[in-house]
Amino acid sequence: MPNVHIYKQFDTDLEAVRARVLEMGGLVEEQVGKSIDALISGNVTLAEEVIANDHRVNSLEVACDEACTHIIALRQPTAGDLRMILTIVKTITDLERIGDEASKIARYAVKIFENDRITSPRYTEIKYMAGLANKMLRESLDAFARLDISGAAGVARQDIEVDEEFQKIMRHLITYMMEDPRTISTFIDLLFVVKAIERIGDHAKNMSEYVVFMVKGKDVRHTTIEELERELL
Amino acid sequence: MPNVHIYKQFDTDLEAVRARVLEMGGLVEEQVGKSIDALISGNVTLAEEVIANDHRVNSLEVACDEACTHIIALRQPTAGDLRMILTIVKTITDLERIGDEASKIARYAVKIFENDRITSPRYTEIKYMAGLANKMLRESLDAFARLDISGAAGVARQDIEVDEEFQKIMRHLITYMMEDPRTISTFIDLLFVVKAIERIGDHAKNMSEYVVFMVKGKDVRHTTIEELERELL
Numbered sequence: 001m002p003n004v005h006i007y008k009q010f011d012t013d014l015e016a017v018r019a020r021v022l023e024m025g026g027l028v029e030e031q032v033g034k035s036i037d038a039l040i041s042g043n044v045t046l047a048e049e050v051i052a053n054d055h056r057v058n059s060l061e062v063a064c065d066e067a068c069t070h071i072i073a074l075r076q077p078t079a080g081d082l083r084m085i086l087t088i089v090k091t092i093t094d095l096e097r098i099g100d101e102a103s104k105i106a107r108y109a110v111k112i113f114e115n116d117r118i119t120s121p122r123y124t125e126i127k128y129m130a131g132l133a134n135k136m137l138r139e140s141l142d143a144f145a146r147l148d149i150s151g152a153a154g155v156a157r158q159d160i161e162v163d164e165e166f167q168k169i170m171r172h173l174i175t176y177m178m179e180d181p182r183t184i185s186t187f188i189d190l191l192f193v194v195k196a197i198e199r200i201g202d203h204a205k206n207m208s209e210y211v212v213f214m215v216k217g218k219d220v221r222h223t224t225i226e227e228l229e230r231e232l233l
Numbered sequence: 234m235p236n237v238h239i240y241k242q243f244d245t246d247l248e249a250v251r252a253r254v255l256e257m258g259g260l261v262e263e264q265v266g267k268s269i270d271a272l273i274s275g276n277v278t279l280a281e282e283v284i285a286n287d288h289r290v291n292s293l294e295v296a297c298d299e300a301c302t303h304i305i306a307l308r309q310p311t312a313g314d315l316r317m318i319l320t321i322v323k324t325i326t327d328l329e330r331i332g333d334e335a336s337k338i339a340r341y342a343v344k345i346f347e348n349d350r351i352t353s354p355r356y357t358e359i360k361y362m363a364g365l366a367n368k369m370l371r372e373s374l375d376a377f378a379r380l381d382i383s384g385a386a387g388v389a390r391q392d393i394e395v396d397e398e399f400q401k402i403m404r405h406l407i408t409y410m411m412e413d414p415r416t417i418s419t420f421i422d423l424l425f426v427v428k429a430i431e432r433i434g435d436h437a438k439n440m441s442e443y444v445v446f447m448v449k450g451k452d453v454r455h456t457t458i459e460e461l462e463r464e465l466l
Binding site for chain 1: 288316403452
């Protein structure tokens with residue numbers, strides 16, 4: 001529910017920066033999806049597009065950051081409005097780092113394709129795991145857009161699943177390495193891809209926790225899922 | 234140079250939160266050092282101490298965050314003061330994540346010691362790399378404490394060295410894995426330790442860039458070292 005502000009200009013400024021964050025979120029989600037597609041299909045052009053687009057993510061972060069500083073200095077928000085601005089400042093930091101992970105995955109995609117042209121038997125698993133992480137990202141962005149915290153525990157639970165997938169894929173990759181030590185380098189590259197996906201999940205979880213802070217004014221970053229669920233009741 | 238504020242209470246509040254950040258920084262630096270010591274000496278008790286102390290890092294983050302929100306809402310800072318507060322908000326996020334990496338290293342230390350009791354021939358290199366990363370952290374904290382940006386390019390340059398060390402150690406670990414595939418699991422754990430150290434360097438570099446933003450009002454997060462050096466002239 002939007003508050004009615006004495007200063008209409010504040011609402012306009014806030015809406016503008018919120019729209020920017022969602023634009024940045026959409027771009028980052030796209031970067032993640034494309035980096036994984038590039039890896040799986042061995043599409044080097046697509047991977048290079050992801051790497052080239054990382055600067056757009058960075059520019060949006062800088063622009064949002066400046067807009068937030070401007071709003072605080074000029075409009076001097078308090079309470080819920082201030083929490084919203086501080087949430088944005090934190091959210092864009094995590095979004096920028098997800099962007100970094102996508103561009104890291106794209107660089108590995110190029111390297112793996114150019115060196116080895118492997119068709120990894122683990123790509124189905126990696127695609128599934130990346131789909132989970134990107135779903136967490138989308139749900140966190142939706143929660144931010146609609147100020148809706150009902151999905152926060154769900155995102156936290158999906159993060160556990162992403163971590164479990166990471167462990168599972170890692171065990172499989174280790175088995176391949178042991179069977180054929182010549183593949184070790186390539187599978188270690190793939191391991192770092194999986195690690196990057198795992199981190200995307202962590203960042204998405206952070207973002208969903210910021211939304212809880214924004215809506216409830218309660219810091220739930222270092223709580224268990226059970227505590228979080230109680231908080232959301 | 235400290236500004237003279239119309240509201241003396243603002244200075245007092247700001248000093249209190251700055252002291253808190255430095256306390257958090259000192260604790261995090263200690264956590265990193267201890268986690269590496271635990272790994273190298275196989276001291277499980279020390280590793281468990283690091284893991285147990287992570288909650289202290291988290292609590293300091295939450296406390297600093299609350300203090301910053303409070304200062305903005307009550308004192309409505311603008312210009313340099315506002316930049317200082319926003320710098321603190323970002324700095325503590327990176328400090329908290331360095332704390333996470335330290336506790337991750339400590340968990341690997343326990344696992345490696347309990348499963349394998351290896352004495353890795355790479356521990357000298359890992360110790361050297363961790364020393365570099367912790368030096369970056371200390372220099373970033375000093376820069377923050379003294380509002381001194383003269384070391385920012387140095388920190389950025391050390392980050393390149395940390396990344397190079399990471400690549401070098403990774404290549405060595407891969408050689409070991411290829412020589413004796415039974416060691417793959419353990420050396421992958423060690424690889425994640427080295428990855429954690431590399432990330433500590435990244436976070437320290439972020440922190441030193443925030444100090445430049447705080448002092449010069451210029452966002453240098455996505456610039457090259459050469460651009461950064463020009464900015465610092």
